[in-house]
Amino acid sequence: MGGIGRYIVQRFMLTIPMLLILLTLVFLILRVMPGDPVSAMLGGRNISAELMDEYRRKMGVDRPITTQYIEYISGILHGDFGRSFRTNRPVVTELFMRFPATLELALFGLLFAAIFGFGTGILSATRVDQPVDHIVRIFHIGSFAIPLFWLGLMLQVIFAVKLGWLPVASRLGGRIAFTFQSITGFYLLDSLLGGNTRVIADVARHLVLPSITLGFAQAGLLGRMSRASMLEVLDQDYVTTARAKGLKEWTVVMSHALRNALIPIVTVFGLQFAILMGGAVLTETVFSWPGVASFLVRSIEARDWPAIQGSVVFIAIFISAINLIIDITYSFIDPRVRY
């Protein structure tokens, strides 16, 4: 096995105890908290206390915690995350049904953040202390200060309600949705495979506002990082040499400075992914986006223990995988990094 293969295996092995600790913590917290799934689902209805106890027995939530835990871990080892109390579907099915929506949104959020962040960062760095630099820096700082849900609501009001340019929420318009059949769960990919322009346009239009909302804060952070990193690199001797050789400024920045400036930015990119998933909870809620994050929120409200546990582990695996990919990416952009 090569160096990179060994590194991936090592990282994978380290992920297992992390997931086990996380799973155990979530499992215990859910059972220590007051209120169980039966209370959350049936409480406030005309159901006797005896019947509630019978349902607890049927659902198995009245058994000793140790019994539940051993059974749950054993199930996971066999790939069984249990069934959602709320929907009665396997948790894995629920998650895989929603994961493409979350990933599609995250990718386009990151794409927006990358384009906007890098773009403004480089622009700012190459025009340091000029008016455009000040404006961009104010924008970068402002992007952290604006609450994500507020930004989403404002974008909805301006671009959907007032101007009517873009849809308010969800992944597809009702008219398109009626005939649309998804194959992969990634609607943009499905629409491109289908080749129907009006479906492609509808999917793309629905992605715009949520992606901007999710990527906005990331764009500011990436912008600040890009600016700082680029300024540092632009001060290096090899950049001065490149300029002295008479290269155009564009070539100096894009060909010589950018690659070296990318290393700290990529690190931040990876770390930001966990924050991005946190943002996805709000974005998915504001834009009625049917992803894993909004499923987790609804599951928490319903005390749907298997669904909560499954979602948390799923998100943790997802973030771990992304961080692993980011680490591997280093070796391509920084020749000093070898596995």
Added chain:
Amino acid sequence: MKRVLGILLVIGLMASAAVAATAQEPLIMGTTDRVTQLAFANSYDHYSWHVLRATTDALMKLDPVTLELKGAIAESWDISADGMEYTFYIRPGITFWDGAPCDAAAVKWSLDRTIRLDGPESGVGLIKGVIDHIDVIDPLTVKITLTMPDAIFLLRMEESLAPALIYSPKSTPENDFANGVYAGTGPYKLIEHVPDQWVKYEAYDGYYGEAPKSKFVIEKLYSDAAALRAAIEAGDVDFVFRTLSPQDITDLANNPDVVLKFFPPSPGVRYLLFNVTQPPVDNPLVRQAITYAVDRGAIIDQVFEGTVDPIYTMVPMVDPPFFGAIDVFPERDQAQAVELLAKAGYDADNPLSLNLWYSPKHYGTTEADVATVIAGSLEETGVVNISIQMLEWGAYTERMSAGGFDMFLLGWHPDYLESSNFLAPWTTESPEGLGTFFNEHPNYEAYKHIMEVATTTADAEKRSKLYKAIQMLSVQDVPWIPLWAMTDEMVMAWLPNVHGCALNITMDVHIERIWKD
């Protein structure tokens, strides 16, 4: 640069034109509700039942205009003299959308299956204990024998109760809840339910009743009231139902591009409850004083902007299907409240201290404001100190059922449309589950006796008198204080080219009666 902008503009215009030109024009409803499970034996929520009802029928239904009970799958029926046997004559020629006949055997099979499976997340208990057994007499005649006389049995067989709905033995798995796997009688066929996204329907051409006005319907699921409001304002949906916030209702009412209408009265009620064993509210004088001190007007004006209606009894004032509703609780009278509290031993030097419990999200986003306004109105007497307490819903109901509350807020949507369902749950049916512990009240046996007689009395007038008696007793014993009817849930908003939007006391939107130009 100009060339790039030009290309982008052309692409944008083409995309917009392409989106505008649609091959099919489904009717689009927006809602914040969610399907939990499309399972007759394992679902118990408003929206899941709505989808089931849109796709199949029960033996009986309520006339949408007169609200009188009438046959649906059953063409007619007989009731034995002792009230123990109900014989239903099935309308000939009904088929499920899978082609199977809807006959006596199908009726028996589906009711038996629902009762046998009885999932933990179901309302099967509403019919299970009453039905002893079901016999097929001939292909179009089915006889249901009860465990005891039940004056409201026909209402239990009405389509408002999803466990009473009839579905095809051919398409529905026998021993599994089978989320979404079934065939019904129509008016619509269920085409697709994508969780958290939409439910699609297509009209069933073989439906035995009036054909739906719209051939295709899609119900889009939004995450909250703000998104729902924005969706109708932007024209993304044709109409919206459940649930707009009071502020959204007020704003949409002033929007000339949207039609908004209330359809009162609402069968949903909100009220204060007391654990009658818990000091200091174990003293009936204290509970009576609170009935005089509470300010319904302040709740309605300050929290709901006038979008809900005050109520002075639990039973909705709609006859039929509700009998015997009578306003019994008093208007606000602070002097009377202070006098009663004085009799109970409380005054400005020795104020009454009690908790007011609420759950922050289960009834929407207004609950904290409601609790604050109620506490304020009680404290205005000068002899009451309220400590507002909050718990998330799961913990709230657990503590409630364990007797951990003194005074608390709750809401009610009926299981079936009859007055007993607004009187019995907190007093004689589930007093511990619903936190009143009224089973330990001295008058519990009296209530129980009256309710037993009422629910086994076929004569509507006699039943009505018995329900009135319970309501009058409740003013003295005060297990509850009715506050407001949820008229804000009886609201629909639609675009001007949409027709047929209406609601009645069943609180369900009949999509088959709605169409657009």
